[in-house]
Amino acid sequence: MPRDCEFLVVGGGIAGVSCAESLAICRPTASVLLLTESSIVKSVTNLVPVARYLHKFDVREQDVSEMGATIETLVDQLDHINSIEHWIRTRKGVVVKYRYICLCTGGAPKLFSSGEAVEPRIIGIRDTDSVLELQRRLAAAKDVMILGNGGIASELAYELKDVNVHWVVKDAHISATFVDPGAAEFFQLARNEVDTKDSSPVTAIKRMRYGELLSKEQDIKHGAALGPDWHRTFDLSGAAGKQDKRLPKIYYKSHIESYKELAEEAGLKIQLSHEDGSSEQLTCDFIVSATGVLPRHEYTCDCPLKFSEDGGISVDEMMRTNLKDVYAAGDVCTASWSPAMHWFQMRLWTQARQMGSMAGRSMAAASEDETVYQDFCFELFGHVTKLFGYPVVLLGRFNGQDLDRNYEILVRCTRNKEYIKFVLQNGRLRGAILIGDTDLAETCENLILNGIDLEPYGDDILNPDIDIEDYFD
Ligand SMILES: Cc1cc2nc3c(=O)[nH]c(=O)nc-3n(C[C@H](O)[C@H](O)[C@H](O)COP(=O)(O)OP(=O)(O)OC[C@H]3O[C@@H](n4cnc5c(N)ncnc54)[C@H](O)[C@@H]3O)c2cc1C
Numbered sequence: 001m002p003r004d005c006e007f008l009v010v011g012g013g014i015a016g017v018s019c020a021e022s023l024a025i026c027r028p029t030a031s032v033l034l035l036t037e038s039s040i041v042k043s044v045t046n047l048v049p050v051a052r053y054l055h056k057f058d059v060r061e062q063d064v065s066e067m068g069a070t071i072e073t074l075v076d077q078l079d080h081i082n083s084i085e086h087w088i089r090t091r092k093g094v095v096v097k098y099r100y101i102c103l104c105t106g107g108a109p110k111l112f113s114s115g116e117a118v119e120p121r122i123i124g125i126r127d128t129d130s131v132l133e134l135q136r137r138l139a140a141a142k143d144v145m146i147l148g149n150g151g152i153a154s155e156l157a158y159e160l161k162d163v164n165v166h167w168v169v170k171d172a173h174i175s176a177t178f179v180d181p182g183a184a185e186f187f188q189l190a191r192n193e194v195d196t197k198d199s200s201p202v203t204a205i206k207r208m209r210y211g212e213l214l215s216k217e218q219d220i221k222h223g224a225a226l227g228p229d230w231h232r233t234f235d236l237s238g239a240a241g242k243q244d245k246r247l248p249k250i251y252y253k254s255h256i257e258s259y260k261e262l263a264e265e266a267g268l269k270i271q272l273s274h275e276d277g278s279s280e281q282l283t284c285d286f287i288v289s290a291t292g293v294l295p296r297h298e299y300t301c302d303c304p305l306k307f308s309e310d311g312g313i314s315v316d317e318m319m320r321t322n323l324k325d326v327y328a329a330g331d332v333c334t335a336s337w338s339p340a341m342h343w344f345q346m347r348l349w350t351q352a353r354q355m356g357s358m359a360g361r362s363m364a365a366a367s368e369d370e371t372v373y374q375d376f377c378f379e380l381f382g383h384v385t386k387l388f389g390y391p392v393v394l395l396g397r398f399n400g401q402d403l404d405r406n407y408e409i410l411v412r413c414t415r416n417k418e419y420i421k422f423v424l425q426n427g428r429l430r431g432a433i434l435i436g437d438t439d440l441a442e443t444c445e446n447l448i449l450n451g452i453d454l455e456p457y458g459d460d461i462l463n464p465d466i467d468i469e470d471y472f473d
């Protein structure tokens with residue numbers, strides 16, 4: 001006997017739950033069904049504004065049965081969509097008729113592979129199961145390789161204990177998907193000195209033209225997931241013996257050339273090659289491939305969904321796919337509208353929540369033949385996180401993304417305390433990295449959005465003795 005609902009949301013991650021909750025608010029009497037393969041769903045709690053458009057929040061895991069009464073739930077896997085007749089079939093054979101559907105099926109780790117058979121000693125991190133697997137392997141590990149230079153690699157490099165970490169990055173500095181070489185240096189100095197009390201922290205302000213910023217050959221170019229501080233809930237200790245501070249050995253501008261399973265479960269022999277043409281060999285118990293996200297859509301559809309190059313389902317600014325009444329949000333989708341000047345997609349909770357809510361509003365409006373406009377959050381990229389123990393706010397084009405080469409960097413740095421980077425183009429703020437308790441997030445939001453010419457203020461804009469908020473209040 002087919003079930004039916006007006007709104008069907010697939011996926012119990014941040015995007016799917018935000019979408020279902022947004023629908024329950026916009027259309028309180030409508031039938032909303034959340035279909036998800038896992039009985040654990042993730043929702044946003046403790047949403048706290050950090051600035052006018054920027055929020056930080058916690059991710060709460062709850063049993064799907066605890067979802068609000070206004071949202072029906074079904075624990076099963078989406079198997080097939082009939083978009084013309086508006087019904088789906090689940091893996092267990094349940095048929096659900098819908099009026100509108102939103103696909104929020106998230107992503108999976110994009111694992112490094114040398115093209116041969118899947119290597120069991122190469123693992124990814126996505127959800128609780130994958131972390132339990134990591135924990136299991138760590139318990140007997142002395143040497144672990146982390147491949148990748150983004151969010152997960154940065155977290156693991158900071159959190160893994162009592163194990164020799166070999167961190168292999170393609171770039172000339174760490175955490176390149178989030179920060180620039182200057183901030184990477186700030187983090188590393190802090191890690192080395194964090195025990196020494198620096199009585200008079202030195203503050204330096206520096207302005208660099210684009211060309212000065214990069215070492216000659218470096219070129220700027222630049223994934224029911226886990227929640228913030230996921231690493232706090234798990235003991236990530238290895239078996240290399242207690243040592244109070246064992247810093248990762250970092251292999252810059254390097255990549256894995258090849259790897260071979262050693263006899264008697266002795267681990268992997270890995271051949272690394274470096275950009276300067278040299279190479280080296282090392283042995284590790286396993287590799288964590290922290291190398292991005294692959295959008296997950298393991299279901300069929302009567303009509304072809306349009307996908308983007310990165311494998312995500314293409315959506316417009318209303319989160320609509322190319323198929324009528326089929327929407328998508330979160331890691332599974334790729335923003336395919338022409339973005340605002342200071343926004344771009346990164347697969348983050350921040351954006352999964354924003355996209356899920358936007359999809360809910362958009363579907364509700366469509367069901368009542370109303371018009372909605374894109375949420376303001378898509379005007380400005382904003383992300384609040386923590387890296388190496390420091391609060392980090394990323395705003396706009398924080399690393400000069402797509403600004404070509406005509407931009408300036410203004411940096412204020414106080415060792416072990418704060419690192420503030422402004423990305424300025426023709427005197428206007430285009431992006432900012434704020435590390436530490438800078439209280440500058442809202443000011444930077446305003447400066448980026450109102451495009452005020454900062455040229456007249458020169459370097460004073462970051463003078464610690466001047467409260468720049470006073471300039472612009
Ligand atoms: C280790 C790790 C740390 C991270 N840390 C941060 C961070 O600090 N800050 C941040 O902003 N972002 C972080 N992220 C990224 C963030 O987790 C994701 O961007 C976000 O959770 C994506 O949400 P989603 O709902 O789109 O996808 P997911 O969370 O992947 O949820 C997808 C849901 O769909 C379900 N599903 C999939 N296929 C089907 C199907 N066929 N039928 C039914 N259900 C299905 C899954 O079971 C899951 O419930 C991290 C990611 C990882 C892996």
Ligand SMILES: NC(=O)C1=CN([C@@H]2O[C@H](COP(=O)(O)OP(=O)(O)OC[C@H]3O[C@@H](n4cnc5c(N)ncnc54)[C@H](OP(=O)(O)O)[C@@H]3O)[C@@H](O)[C@H]2O)C=CC1
Binds near residue numbers: 152155221255
């Ligand atoms: N604090 C936070 O906000 C956190 C956010 N996340 C998010 O979760 C998702 C998954 O995280 P993660 O897996 O770290 O993804 P990220 O996109 O953050 O980082 C992937 C990294 O792997 C590199 N890479 C990709 N392919 C290869 C390869 N074959 N060999 C070597 N390096 C490679 C990428 O380099 P390149 O960019 O040059 O391709 C990049 O440095 C991301 O969307 C991330 O933003 C995760 C943890 C914490």
